[in-house]
Amino acid sequence: MDFFHFLTFDFSFPVWVILASALFFFTIQLVYYLLIYRVPYLYERKRDKRPHDSGTLPPVSVIIASKNESENLARFLPAILDQDYPDFEVIVVNMGSTDETDMVLKTLSLKYSHLYYTYVPAEAEDVNMKKLALTIGIKAANHDLLLFTEAYCEPASDRWIREFAAEFVKGNEIVLGFCKLKMAKHIAMRKFILYDNMIQGLKYLSLAILGKPFMGIGRNLAYKKEIFFEEKGYSSVLNIDEGEDDLFINRIARKNRVGVVVSPESMTQSDVVDNFLTWRALKHKYLYTKQFYKGGSSLIFGFETFSKYLFYLSVIAGIVYGVYVGNLPAVVLLLLLLIIRFAVQLFVLGKSSRMLDAGKYHLDLLFFDLFQPFNNFKFWKYANKRKKLKK
Template identity: 75%
Template sequence: MDLPYIFNFNFPLPFWIISGAVLLFFSIQLVYYLLVYRKPYVYEQKRNKSLPLSENLPSVSVVIASKNESENLEKYLPAILEQDYPDFEVIVVNMGSTDETDVLLKGLNQKYPHLYHTYVPAEAEDVNGKKLALTLGIKAAKNDILLFTEAYCVPASDHWIREFGREFSKGRDIVLGFCKLQVGKKVAMRQFILYDNLIHGLKYLSLAVLGKPFMGIGRNLAYRKEIFFEEKGFSSVLNIDEGEDDLFINKIAGKKSVGVVVSPESMTQSDVVNNFFTWRALKSKYLYTKQFYKGVSSLVFGFETFSKYLFYLSVVSGITYGMVFGNYPLIALSVFFLIVRFVVQLYVIGKSSRLFNAGKYHVNLFFFDLFQPFNNFKFRKYANKRNRLRK
């Protein structure tokens, strides 16, 4: 008596090839989500259980480079100046602003004596402006720990500096943080923008937790002043537009002790993304400098994207072949692994999203997952074209 087809294990060769491919790329994707992307969330859970009872906190200098940001400085700078921290200063470098920045800083200085401000000379304004401004701020800093953010960012809590100070008290040389985006509900592609920012953060923070740091963002990172001078400042990235944060960290992180802060109190947040074009400009900066990164990060995440699309292709091939030739076990297997991957992905992204306050995900996660690499490719072309026109 012949067994029904579903119980007949004498399947044709295409079944074994397709099912093998589905299982292989499913396994690779599982490794990325459970052992890489999940790292920041797990790291924060463990950190919460091992917070020190006493703290020997180092002195900190917060450095901000600003150009025509008087409105943002007025809104956000007090939250930095009023941090709950024993010993810190805030240095704002005015990059030739033509708005009320100078008047505002002088006024704030009357109330906050630990605020210092300097400026980039007019004749040097267009010569590597941001790098020069940060160099002036770093030279003016009296403390060894330098904490960087932008004029359009605000700390998520009054313990922002304290979270970084705790990490440096462990002997770290560099500490990387995360910046949340507050995107208005009327902004086009709002949920995708939040997702994209979350994935970007998970990538560089995950590898940092795993001991393979490759970048940081100038909206929330810190390092020791002595490192800056050991590396001769930004000289190694002086010929590249931008890169005063991610490229600089990329070039020095492999030789130093790197820590990570991902607690809600350690984050900064920004509402700078008020339309699609602002987001494109912000993201394109990192996509342009990314091509100059050294190390394995591009290969690691390039392979993740490659395996992801091969997984989807294998699943579609399995379903299509199964429907054409009536191979229902192959259809069931393909759909099963597609669902399991989605559930794992939803679990990991959901947990991380709650930690980083990056929105809620459901079926939209499937479409974001497919679309993001294409969007990055499009934005990278835009960034390269923009930088060619500048030269």
């Protein structure tokens, strides 16, 4: 094969099909990254950052359900109790802890008069204990605005409550936030776990900003007390294990006005993921409840995954075929599409990762991009298998 023949563009049907397919799925991928995944970054960039007058901010009740979390409560609860906010209370519901939780709460209540704690009845069933605990906390709350987090989470700043309350002032009835992970560098698959947490956050935050909310996380979300009772509590998700956060928000979000906070001050942070097994357990809970989501979120992001793999497949097939038939222009064009997509992905996720404190990514982004859907599918199968065995 001479050099000039190698440079000749082959207008054969297979080449056109491969190039058209690659370009089609390339375009879809750009739409996802530029018009969906980039939304939280642009939203935060354009947000009005002028501080609200304390006199206009409504009172807030922070609610935490805790079981055998005495160490975490001792570490993180003071950061919540010391928030820079004019009027708030913190309610901790003890779910039958057998550790030093009661002592920690009693000690802290001597210092903080706005800390209250109560208990779940000893005869409560284990399956819905978390839902019952939160219901008890909600009923005990003195204020209409309810802000939720976990005992193993810490506010990233002393303005955490203030950032959420400002969204309610705008007329929102539900407010969704983000929880970043603080992980030691020696933890296996650390960068991938941070990437996975970031992508999950970008998905639900983006669609919420675009007016299509579909979930929230119990580590950082808020809603009005009246909504809880209008929806008859957790009755719509009572027959499903877990789901007191993501599934509950999935059921009620489309009926109410939803706000989003992604400022650094509004985030919570957690070092709960201290090894791969802990992260897997958390992922199992999320992936199990995800299959019960209503709305089109699964189709939206399922199509993103579908188009991504078909793009990669088209590029690889085209390069192999192009080399085989000696079509260098086709090979160069496909490589160019691959490089442009990666550059856009790196740009969008790079901005988002800095905002969400999710690490830095380079060529490893390609591996994470390909591996994450397989990992989620594997975890989802395992989670469903475990649930069936328990039954």
